[in-house]
Amino acid sequence: MGIRMSEHHSTASASPAAASPAPLIDIGINLAHDSYDADRDAVITRAGAAGVTQMVVTGSTLAGSARAAALARAHPGRLFATAGVHPHHATELTAARSAELEALARQPEVVAVGECGLDYFRNFSPHDVQQHAFHRQLELAARIGKPVFLHQRAAHADFVAILREHAAAWRGVAHCFTGSAEELACYLELGLAIGITGWICDERRGSHLAALMPQIPPQRLLLETDGPYLLPRDLRPRPASRRNEPAYLPHVAAAVARARGETAEALALSSTTAARALFHLPP
Numbered sequence: 001m002g003i004r005m006s007e008h009h010s011t012a013s014a015s016p017a018a019a020s021p022a023p024l025i026d027i028g029i030n031l032a033h034d035s036y037d038a039d040r041d042a043v044i045t046r047a048g049a050a051g052v053t054q055m056v057v058t059g060s061t062l063a064g065s066a067r068a069a070a071l072a073r074a075h076p077g078r079l080f081a082t083a084g085v086h087p088h089h090a091t092e093l094t095a096a097r098s099a100e101l102e103a104l105a106r107q108p109e110v111v112a113v114g115e116c117g118l119d120y121f122r123n124f125s126p127h128d129v130q131q132h133a134f135h136r137q138l139e140l141a142a143r144i145g146k147p148v149f150l151h152q153r154a155a156h157a158d159f160v161a162i163l164r165e166h167a168a169a170w171r172g173v174a175h176c177f178t179g180s181a182e183e184l185a186c187y188l189e190l191g192l193a194i195g196i197t198g199w200i201c202d203e204r205r206g207s208h209l210a211a212l213m214p215q216i217p218p219q220r221l222l223l224e225t226d227g228p229y230l231l232p233r234d235l236r237p238r239p240a241s242r243r244n245e246p247a248y249l250p251h252v253a254a255a256v257a258r259a260r261g262e263t264a265e266a267l268a269l270s271s272t273t274a275a276r277a278l279f280h281l282p283p
């Protein structure tokens, strides 16, 4: 999501959640975030123990994308990265720095361009600057032939209009989908995959999502924690740090599987196949 975390994180984490019955891929984890600096290797180990065998590390600034790519290089076959500039940071994508982003995005361990998009909810950057940065990143993705990792909040109409300006159909994912049935139908029509986070576990804000889950074709449904953000609200016991991490992805997967009326294993198999297909990940 790109909300800033203000809590201080204790490094003594987290009783492990239940392990997944089949391998899972966390397609949106901000593992370069400084809240993981003290125990990043332990976080990766706990993810593996929970069945989360591969992760796509989100890049949301130029510096953060470079850190995400470095993490992916250090864990080949297990971690991958995106390279992009989040709409909150759109002002940093100047013409001069666009070449820097392109060089990063062309790295082999970088599997998508983003996160990019529009965020009119927090408005940390002016709308015209956000739109400009979004256009540049969509052009980049088309130029280098990689999928897009998309962020949209409170900006659906402009977001879709810009996507349609560039192409009628997209290879990419609408990450952290929290929208309506109409927005979902629109994304599916654009060809996008849908990233579902622990937002679905939030009984105040996410209860509408359960009814939408059966509408997502299995080959378009991806799972993500968006850690350290979006700790599932119904996770028990609740870690004192309130930091989310990839080891909790099976908890999100269980909620999605329940909402779809399918087994956790079936969802793990389909979402992992879908993630590998979209990002061209090795088995």
Ligand SMILES: [Zn+2]
Pocket: 001, 002, 115, 150, 151, 152, 175, 176
């Ligand atoms: Zn986001």
